[in-house]
Amino acid sequence: MTLRSVFKSWIDHYFSDEEAVILLVVLVLGFAAVILFGRMLAPFLTALVIAFLLQGPVSWMERRRMPRLLAVFVVFLAFIGVLLALAFILMPLIWNQLVGLVQEAPRMFASGQRLLDDLQERYPNLITPDQMQNWIDVAGREVTQLGQRALTLSLASLGNVLTLIVYLILVPILVLFMLKDRDLLVGFTTSLLPQRRELMTRIWEEMDDQIANYVRGKVIEIIIVGSVAFFTFAYFGLPYTALLAVVVGLSVLVPYIGAAVTTLPVAAVAGFHFGLTDEFVYVLVAYGVLQALDGNVLSPILFSEAVNIHPVSIILAILFFGGIWGFWGVFFAIPLATLIKALVYAWPRGIKQRHLQEAAETPAER
Incomplete structure (x- = not known):
């Protein structure tokens, strides 16, 4: 049996079915779209993940006889509250602490250098001066690179303010429509697939x-x-x-x-x-x-x-x-x-x- 016949037999076995071919095409197109256009589709993909996450509480409220539209708005308002808390309370606090940590890095580096000096004095046979100097040089380079990355991040973030504003506005709107019109969107997606899709x-x-x-x-x-x-x-x-x-x-x-x-x-x-x-x-x-x-x-x-x-x-x-x-x-x-x-x-x-x-x-x- 030749390699060509083996390959043809494998193709006939796995891709002779129409649904298998369509499934392969859907998977390839989906991965290609995310890889090639992931940056442009990022707000949509982010909203899709969040809507998928919030669908659980919506379904839970529906099972307790709450109208779907009311359940969607209750969950959506809770999501907006969490988003505002993250944007105006947690993120500024984390940013301030990150800036403080970067500013404190030289002092931490000096303290670590003193600690290495003490260890070298206590255990001269285990830690040689050359080893200690190498560690200090490596740590110094890392601290310098950390400061440069922090500065680059802070400068780049100035140009991304508009993008952040777009995310804060566009993503919640997409989440609301994905939750509210879930059945309509799912029905439209399934209508594009073949009827025989076991x-x-x-x-x-x-x-x-x-x-x-x-x-x-x-x-x-x-x-x-x-x-x-x-x-x-x-x-x-x-x-x-x-x-x-x-x-x-x-x-x-x-x-x-x-x-x-x-x-x-x-x-x-x-x-x-x-x-x-x-x-x-x-x-x-x-x-x-x-x-x-x-x-x-x-x-x-x-x-x-x-x-x-x-x-x-x-x-x-x-x-x-x-x-x-x-x-x-x-x-x-x-x-x-x-x-x-x-x-x-x-x-x-x-x-x-x-x-x-x-x-x-x-x-x-x-």
Whole structure:
């Protein structure tokens, strides 16, 4: 059997069905549109994610006999309230603390240099002067690059004010229409698809609840972990509490890696503020307990219905989709990996079942 015949047999097996070809075209066009036009479609995609997230509370109110239109407006007003609180309370606080941290970086660098000097004096056999100088040079370059990035970000943000205003106006309007006219929009989308779409329906049914549960669960996890981190750091009197709490909360977006990476800024700020004292150890222990409770208690509760995916697959999905779509790629890495897994399992199984059904039909039924 030649390679050409093997390839032809594979094509005939997986793409002889019209629905399979249409599904492949839809997937390719969808990914291509996001990759090529993602920046232009960003407000629409952001509104789509938010509307998907808010559909859960709307459906919950509908099940309790509240009219849909009233439920939509109640949920939308709550969303606007949260958005205003983030824009006018949390974001200015985080920005001020970020500016303060950048300004404090030289002093932190000097304090770290004194700490290295003390360690070199105490343990001259373990830490040589050359090693210490290399560490100081590397740290100095990182501090310089951090300051340059902060300055570049602040200058670039001046030109993005108009874009931010457009987002703050356009995204809520899109969210409102997506929630209010959900049935109309879904009906229009399905009308563009072929009437015979058992394979698409099966994949959508497998993915709908899982993606919804993942997105809502991940938002809840960010809020809970960030809030607990804020009150924990505030209890110990750690500076830049809001900034560190946001960083810790967002770290749950990247499983396994986020918790390890976030340890560095927490340890650096705690070490600069407390020194090598008992308070420094208490902060790190509290942070470790928080991450342990999140990984072993909170995540299993929130994502108990999620499809199990191997950690290597999760890391690969984060690296791949994060490299393509940035923040949203990281956020949806696990749902996208779940989609690929569902496609791999449902596609050949669905086509095989279709062929068996067609073979079992009588000529009269056909």
